[in-house]
Amino acid sequence: MKIILVGASGTMGSYLTNAFGREHDIIRAGRKGADIQVDITNPASIESMYQQVGPFDALVSTAGPTYVGPWKNLNNETFRTGIEGKMMGQINLVLIGQHFINTPGSFTLITGVLTYEPQKHFANASAANAAVEGFVRAAAIELAPGLRINAVSPSVLESSPQYFPYFPGEVPTTMQALEYAFRKSLFGAHTGQVIKP
């Protein structure tokens, strides 16, 4: 299976590249340090990525910039980080990618526990995550037959202990559980689901 992995050089992306790379052809995409450069906040850059890659079987995104910081600094401008990044960046990966993907094919986006379990400093991510999950449910009934779409919603990652203080009470998600959630979306028959590792 030819899988495009956007966010390939990040914590999740590196792990998944290694996990799936043994059996599949992984095209590593990202802002830097990847096979193909892509800026998901720019639809033209997304289009260019798909044109360079050609037909593919699955798109996995672990890319999700959002604004993280004090509530008093959250405004119409800072909110755009999550809108253009984690929300529209990932939504555009699907809206544009549907014209390049093979059938059968699948899109797997990243959201996170903040959708339902807010934490201080992360309101922008709560909104962006939720938007992506709403989109995933809707896209599942709109995409052409044979195309699937899901989101994976991890908690704070076990391998990112620097974030633990911001997520009191959240049981960290192990990288293996994360891999299994993506595995379910990629190789199972689910669609329109938010998969919690």
Add this chain to the structure above:
Amino acid sequence: MKIILVGASGTMGSYLTNAFGREHDIIRAGRKGADIQVDITNPASIESMYQQVGPFDALVSTAGPTYVGPWKNLNNETFRTGIEGKMMGQINLVLIGQHFINTPGSFTLITGVLTYEPQKHFANASAANAAVEGFVRAAAIELAPGLRINAVSPSVLESSPQYFPYFPGEVPTTMQALEYAFRKSLFGAHTGQVIKP
């Protein structure tokens, strides 16, 4: 109680103005046909509305423009209708309004059944609704003490039968049930909740 009602001339806004107007001071706001003109897609217009109204006790929004149409026309441009309208329009009503509202005070935003029950042609609304609901949960833990925030999530409205064909299987929400949901948010102690009429 002094209540600003944004979207006052719409189906929901007119009903709620009538329902709450008997006991409360309702400031009707909207794009047109209201006491105060406001374009919620423009933060400066929102700021101007609050400056004209002065201190108030509750903000109710029933305003939610989104893109409705065939999936093939959904792209980075058409998606903006819901982002600037139902999503950021309502989020900015809160981010800006928190500096004008009395304590105790409350914000009540509008979402809808499409968050979890998608229908064809409404993917933009599914994403915008979900974003607002994620924001409401996060804002509830960030707003200053004494300030509350909720969303009301109706199904297709009983009084809008022209939409019934787009919502097969959805039990319509009566206007009275809608009023009670807003009543719970306005006069109860809830915060961070998505209230389903």
